[in-house]
């Protein structure tokens with residue numbers, strides 16, 4: 471599989487702020503990668519450097535195997551950045567027409583209006599659109615050149631829930647055709663719905679990189695709950711391999727550990743009397759909070775709870 475993006479030891483220093491700190495990342499063609507991190511983590515700076523809009527202080531970036539500034543590369547890239555600036559005096563359809571004219575392999579205006587769900591607004595002035603509609607126009611413009619790599623920086627801010635769901639469906643079908651998508655979002659549900667890989671950034675560094683399941687499992691917060699027989703004690707469960715905590719309420723017990731399959735296996739192998747078994751996986755939100763908290767508390771030297779080698 472080819473690399474769509476290769477970032478090697480990239481840093482960006484702004485006056486006295488290191489926004490991105492020796493970051494290395496490789497993204498395969500055809501993947502949907504969510505870049506997550508708290509405000510100021512360095513996500514937008516990273517995207518702007520990949521796009522060639524911001525110059526790295528050090529390190530190398532390749533986009534589709536070449537410099538992001540090459541014209542042949544730009545023709546295959548689409549970006550929906552945080553600020554969508556519309557052109558005063560142009561209607562929605564005219565704005566889309568204008569953007570299409572910059573590309574050699576553009577999608578049709580009608581297709582772009584349909585994808586962005588802006589057919590009803592096509593004759594409105596772009597400046598008269600609502601915030602959420604402007605985001606959708608930004609999406610249409612990002613897709614205008616039928617890009618191979620699409621960057622979405624907090625794409626659904628201001629969109630209502632229906633627009634957001636339509637947007638997710640569009641992104642999924644777009645990705646299904648082999649396109650690469652890099653997404654930043656503060657809506658973890660969005661990453662959970664779309665991404666096949668999650669990269670978590672904090673203070674300009676990558677602190678975790680893995681599939682959704684790997685990231686979710688990283689908290690060690692999974693648990694199995696069941697109802698135990700009369701003779702089963704919490705101490706007995708706590709001694710099982712991989713169990714980190716046991717909480718009991720009456721006969722109902724929650725047994726915590728990183729690997730719920732291993733816990734269940736031990737329960738059965740030790741003939742512990744249980745029934746009504748339920749497995750609870752932690753969500754992306756829990757995992758994200760815990761990764762950020764642990765990286766903040768460990769300081770700079772001690773990163774990477776999960777690391778994936780690509």
Ligand SMILES: Nc1ncnc2c1ncn2[C@@H]1O[C@H](COP(=O)(O)OP(=O)(O)OP(=O)(O)O)[C@@H](O)[C@H]1O
Pocket residue numbers: 484485487488489507508509510511512513514515516
């Ligand atoms: N042009 C600039 N000049 C000086 N500092 C900057 C500049 N752009 C970004 N920064 C700083 O670099 C750091 C990273 O900013 P960046 O916008 O990349 O973060 P982010 O992860 O995208 O945040 P958010 O989620 O809030 O959009 C922040 O501390 C920010 O204040």
